Amino acid sequence: MRKGGRVHGPDGRRVFAIKLPKKVRRYALRSILTARMIENQLFIVESLSTKGEDDFRFKTKNMAALVQHRKWDSVYFIDENNMDDLLHNAGKNIFKVLVHPTRALNAYDMMKRKTIVISKPGLVELNAHLDESARPKVYY
Numbered sequence: 001m002r003k004g005g006r007v008h009g010p011d012g013r014r015v016f017a018i019k020l021p022k023k024v025r026r027y028a029l030r031s032i033l034t035a036r037m038i039e040n041q042l043f044i045v046e047s048l049s050t051k052g053e054d055d056f057r058f059k060t061k062n063m064a065a066l067v068q069h070r071k072w073d074s075v076y077f078i079d080e081n082n083m084d085d086l087l088h089n090a091g092k093n094i095f096k097v098l099v100h101p102t103r104a105l106n107a108y109d110m111m112k113r114k115t116i117v118i119s120k121p122g123l124v125e126l127n128a129h130l131d132e133s134a135r136p137k138v139y140y
Helices: 022-038 060-070 085-091 107-112 120-130
Strands: 042-045 075-079 097-101 115-119
Touching: 022 042, 022 107, 022 115, 022 120, 042 120, 060 085, 075 085, 075 120, 085 097, 115 120
Parallel strands: 042 115, 075 097, 075 115
Antiparallel strands: none
16 A cells, blocks of 8 residues: 555544434424414324224225325324334335324424324323423432
8 A cells, every 4th residue: 555544543433413402302392383283284183093993904005095185295193102003004105104103203304294193192192291390300
């Protein structure tokens, strides 16, 4: 080799990710939900679960038909933390459809979707997640 090499050069293990504080992330979720509510693109449904229903199962074609019938361009489904795997599997193969439990929400995915659909159990868990007054105060 000509001119030698670097003795202590970069080895590619450095991570340049920046993590936002929890308060900022909660504020972003609140502001996006408020914006979608003002735009009339926030829908609250009774349940997204398929438990106890033998005749209807969430399949990809049923989910696609629902999205097409409602004329939703891009949609973000939010369900409770112990959501049904059938619902997740039905939505993961459809372009611009995202299905998440409340513990996996992030502001970036919410901003990319024009419509947000939340189940009532998911809304209860989301309120508990976003409510700062219910959090214990930590004094050092």
